[in-house]
Amino acid sequence: MKRLSILGATGSIGHSVRTLLADAPGLYEVEAVAGGRDVAALAETARALNARFAAIADPAAGRALAEALAGSGIASGAGPSALIEAAQREADVVVSAIVGVAGLAPTVAAFAPGRRIALANKECLVAAGTFFMAEAARQGTEVLPVDSEHNAIFQALEAGPRKAVEKITLTASGGPFRLKSREEIARAVPKDALKHPNWSMGAKITIDSATLMNKGLELIEAMHLFALPPERFDAVVHPESVVHGLVSFVDGSVTAGLAMPDMCVPIAHCLAFPDRIVTSCRRLDLVALGRLTFEAPDEARFPALALARAAMAADGVAATILNAANEVAVAAYLEGRIGFYGITDTVAATLDRINGGPAPASVADAMEADAQARRAAAVLLPKFSAKAS
Numbered sequence: 001m002k003r004l005s006i007l008g009a010t011g012s013i014g015h016s017v018r019t020l021l022a023d024a025p026g027l028y029e030v031e032a033v034a035g036g037r038d039v040a041a042l043a044e045t046a047r048a049l050n051a052r053f054a055a056i057a058d059p060a061a062g063r064a065l066a067e068a069l070a071g072s073g074i075a076s077g078a079g080p081s082a083l084i085e086a087a088q089r090e091a092d093v094v095v096s097a098i099v100g101v102a103g104l105a106p107t108v109a110a111f112a113p114g115r116r117i118a119l120a121n122k123e124c125l126v127a128a129g130t131f132f133m134a135e136a137a138r139q140g141t142e143v144l145p146v147d148s149e150h151n152a153i154f155q156a157l158e159a160g161p162r163k164a165v166e167k168i169t170l171t172a173s174g175g176p177f178r179l180k181s182r183e184e185i186a187r188a189v190p191k192d193a194l195k196h197p198n199w200s201m202g203a204k205i206t207i208d209s210a211t212l213m214n215k216g217l218e219l220i221e222a223m224h225l226f227a228l229p230p231e232r233f234d235a236v237v238h239p240e241s242v243v244h245g246l247v248s249f250v251d252g253s254v255t256a257g258l259a260m261p262d263m264c265v266p267i268a269h270c271l272a273f274p275d276r277i278v279t280s281c282r283r284l285d286l287v288a289l290g291r292l293t294f295e296a297p298d299e300a301r302f303p304a305l306a307l308a309r310a311a312m313a314a315d316g317v318a319a320t321i322l323n324a325a326n327e328v329a330v331a332a333y334l335e336g337r338i339g340f341y342g343i344t345d346t347v348a349a350t351l352d353r354i355n356g357g358p359a360p361a362s363v364a365d366a367m368e369a370d371a372q373a374r375r376a377a378a379v380l381l382p383k384f385s386a387k388a389s
């Protein structure tokens with residue numbers, strides 16, 4: 001039986017992977033699972049999946065994890081070295097689903113000849129995409145996109161040669177504030193921003209969807225995955241989240257990936273590719289849906305898209321800085337320290353503050369630029385305090 005390891009096993013993507021494994025018993029046995037700080041959830045996941053090894057990122061949680069796994073026969077470890085061990089244990093497929101740039105080092109550590117990375121963590125590609133894709137190719141590691149838009153595009157691209165691709169379009173739901181005024185959005189509290197219209201996801205990506213930074217990050221992610229210049233990528237708002245991505249070819253043909261908004265679908269593709277497995281994922285019923293609608297994104301109310309496009313065009317360290325500042329700002333927003341527009345204001349001010357430079361050429365490079373941007377963003381945050389906005 002093939003072996004699977006799951007980095008970020010206790011999160012939203014981790015849960016969808018569990019659903020898939022239950023749908024397809026016998027497809028994989030689980031080698032390693034890794035999580036951040038939630039010992040109880042990680043121990044429960046490791047036991048339920050009968051994993052051989054469990055790693056927790058929090059270095060102080062090692063004893064608690066070992067105690068929670070007592071009698072199970074599951075080995076465990078804590079801290080950065082344990083995450084790397086989870087990533088490097090013998091496995092055919094590693095699901096990369098840690099949230100944020102924290103996933104970069106373990107994901108790159110998982111690279112090995114003939115191995116597949118099922119990549120949900122888009123921040124890896126935003127922070128260090130040029131290095132990440134080159135290193136994966138150098139090591140003979142296959143990178144398959146789990147992110148719904150990129151997975152749809154990956155499948156749609158099979159319809160023609162890369163040189164015949166005119167344009168790639170990603171769809172965006174528009175988030176919970178699609179129909180709100182700028183004034184209403186400025187007053188939005190985390191409880192409102194966390195109400196995604198279509199997807200149930202972790203807090204960080206849900207806030208990114210509300211600012212539309214998620215689509216900005218995804219444009220950068222797509223540029224690295226599909227190796228086309230920035231101007232070939234576009235985003236369109238599609239509130240139903242049923243068409244996930246489209247590929248326009250030079251002859252006027254367009255292929256698209258459709259599915260109900262259910263992460264089980266792209267995960268099933270990544271786990272079975274090039275085969276297909278029978279799943280319990282939600283099925284598409286066009287008649288029940290009735291209509292599918294599309295509109296242009298409003299870049300005045302949602303400035304994140306323009307920030308991401310500028311970083312994409314700069315083709316250097318700008319995207320690493322954008323990602324780091326966004327992570328700092330989203331955390332501050334969730335803690336009530338800044339207002340909603342404080343997120344994109346912090347990102348813009350951080351990008352203004354730090355001079356550009358070349359794209360990171362290693363994980364260490366990326367983490368150094370990330371740390372510098374985090375320090376700058378932390379200094380700038382008080383300007384955008386929730387009280388001030």
Ligand SMILES: NC(=O)C1=CN([C@@H]2O[C@H](COP(=O)(O)OP(=O)(O)OC[C@H]3O[C@@H](n4cnc5c(N)ncnc54)[C@H](OP(=O)(O)O)[C@@H]3O)[C@@H](O)[C@H]2O)C=CC1
Binds near residue numbers: 009041098202203205
């Ligand atoms: N959810 C979705 O539908 C989609 C998600 N993605 C991407 O997938 C990734 C995961 O998203 P999602 O599952 O929603 O996020 P969640 O917040 O639900 O889960 C995050 C996971 O990462 C772990 N984690 C957090 N911090 C660290 C750390 N410092 N070191 C190691 N592990 C850590 C968490 O552990 P713990 O539980 O202990 O905190 C948890 O297992 C993100 O990059 C997101 O953009 C992409 C497309 C869709």
Ligand SMILES: CC(=O)[C@@H](O)[C@H](O)COP(=O)(O)O
Binds near residue numbers: 263
């Ligand atoms: C499920 C998935 O892939 C998310 O990235 C999703 O796209 C977020 O929704 P938005 O389209 O609102 O950003």
Ligand SMILES: [Mn+2]
Binds near residue numbers: 148218
């Ligand atoms: Mn997506």
